[in-house]
Amino acid sequence: MGGGQLWRRVLADLHSVITTTGPMSVASYMKHVLTHPLHGYYVRQKPLDNDRGDFVTSPQLSQMFGEMVGAWTVKEWQLSGKPTSVNFVELGPGTGLLMHDIIQSFTSLTKQEANVVTDVHLVEASPVMSQQQYETLGCGQAPDLSNVDLTRNEEYLTGRGHAGINFHWYRHLWALPKLPGFTFLYAHEFFDTMPTHQFQLTEDGWRERMVDVCDEAPHQLRFVLSPKETVQSKLYASLPLVRTARVGDVGEVSFEAMEQAELVAHTLATSTMGGRALIFDYGDTTKFDDTFRAFRDHQQVHVFDQPGSADLTTDVNFDHLLVAAARSHQVVSHGPVTQRQFLLRCGLQQRADALLASTTDAKARASIEKHTRMLTDPDEMGERFKVMAMTDANADHTPVLFD
Numbered sequence: 001m002g003g004g005q006l007w008r009r010v011l012a013d014l015h016s017v018i019t020t021t022g023p024m025s026v027a028s029y030m031k032h033v034l035t036h037p038l039h040g041y042y043v044r045q046k047p048l049d050n051d052r053g054d055f056v057t058s059p060q061l062s063q064m065f066g067e068m069v070g071a072w073t074v075k076e077w078q079l080s081g082k083p084t085s086v087n088f089v090e091l092g093p094g095t096g097l098l099m100h101d102i103i104q105s106f107t108s109l110t111k112q113e114a115n116v117v118t119d120v121h122l123v124e125a126s127p128v129m130s131q132q133q134y135e136t137l138g139c140g141q142a143p144d145l146s147n148v149d150l151t152r153n154e155e156y157l158t159g160r161g162h163a164g165i166n167f168h169w170y171r172h173l174w175a176l177p178k179l180p181g182f183t184f185l186y187a188h189e190f191f192d193t194m195p196t197h198q199f200q201l202t203e204d205g206w207r208e209r210m211v212d213v214c215d216e217a218p219h220q221l222r223f224v225l226s227p228k229e230t231v232q233s234k235l236y237a238s239l240p241l242v243r244t245a246r247v248g249d250v251g252e253v254s255f256e257a258m259e260q261a262e263l264v265a266h267t268l269a270t271s272t273m274g275g276r277a278l279i280f281d282y283g284d285t286t287k288f289d290d291t292f293r294a295f296r297d298h299q300q301v302h303v304f305d306q307p308g309s310a311d312l313t314t315d316v317n318f319d320h321l322l323v324a325a326a327r328s329h330q331v332v333s334h335g336p337v338t339q340r341q342f343l344l345r346c347g348l349q350q351r352a353d354a355l356l357a358s359t360t361d362a363k364a365r366a367s368i369e370k371h372t373r374m375l376t377d378p379d380e381m382g383e384r385f386k387v388m389a390m391t392d393a394n395a396d397h398t399p400v401l402f403d
């Protein structure tokens with residue numbers, strides 16, 4: 001079935017699930033639409049494709065972004081006593097460009113010490129995306145993954161790529177082995193794809209927003225409020241910070257994002273030499289807004305419009321990630337700081353100035369200026385995106401730029 005028709009199959013599936021078992025949570029809807037093993041959006045589409053993609057991310061916009069993350073990594077590696085065995089881990093690596101740029105920057109800044117990075121572990125739900133990552137990371141032509149069993153929790157692809165590094169792909173973070181050495185873990189626009197529950201505060205307390213079929217328009221979907229509390233609405237009501245909400249407010253929580261944050265903490269804590277994590281995403285501390293939205297072809301569309309043909313996302317609640325990390329008792333969290341603060345303190349403006357000084361080409365100069373603005377301006381990505389760090393509990397310093 002062609003990509004243009006696939007959404008009809010997704011919608012038919014959603015209908016049969018809902019009519020059989022009743023309205024589904026927004027989180028179940030997101031999970032079904034985004035990562036269903038047969039026809040999930042991320043499993044079948046190339047959302048970051050240059051020509052036909054639906055959205056663009058910072059690593060795609062400019063190489064300077066990955067260079068800054070690489071520069072941070074080098075400084076942090078030096079401050080941590082230059083551990084001789086280093087792993088990189090990335091959650092949801094997209095096209096693989098961020099990891100590519102971090103490796104390039106790490107190897108060029110550390111020169112002969114570069115071969116300390118021996119293994120890179122990538123957590124990716126989509127075989128289509130992992131094939132693209134395989135090629136971006138210099139492993140050669142990607143093998144056919146159409147028969148990969150996505151329900152199995154083990155390494156499903158390996159390759160040897162740039163700088164002689166071994167690359168490993170997994171479906172879930174919990175499938176990673178205990179890592180020997182020091183670990184740097186990155187997640188960029190990963191947590192915003194995690195299935196999110198939505199609730200509304202009514203006179204009777206928090207009620208969960210559910211997705212139901214439409215009686216009057218049989219091929220459409222609609223939101224309904226659960227008439228009673230759900231297990232999730234009770235859990236949400238027990239979280240710190242929800243008590244300031246007023247009747248009518250919409251609350252959101254992604255228990256899967258919290259679980260992933262705990263797994264990140266566990267990965268750092270069980271790496272034999274400890275480690276650091278950097279999490280980049282749009283979001284904020286606790287707010288009572290409806291942030292559930294869909295993007296197709298760089299336009300915002302309705303979340304029920306042709307499900308499976310558009311990306312679905314919600315803002316990340318950094319308070320919830322901090323709660324989950326603290327609950328693990330395995331790491332110390334830092335931030336979040338704004339992307340603007342992080343990139344400017346990493347030296348983005350100086351890098352942009354150096355690039356501008358190296359070219360007289362008007363088009364290239366305009367593009368450097370435009371991308372610097374997009375990454376750092378408060379009205380663009382500068383303040384909507386936040387950066388949070390985690391260090392293993394034995395770290396002897398606050399990570400660079402988080403002091």
Ligand SMILES: C[S@@+](CC[C@H](N)C(=O)[O-])C[C@H]1O[C@@H](n2cnc3c(N)ncnc32)[C@H](O)[C@@H]1O
Nearest residue numbers: 042057092093094123124125126129188189193
């Ligand atoms: C919004 S894209 C971000 C890509 C990349 N980090 C970037 O910023 O360009 C989300 C990425 O996470 C992957 N992904 C989404 N849900 C996932 C899940 N539940 N488990 C693992 N990977 C997932 C997608 O296939 C994609 O690579």
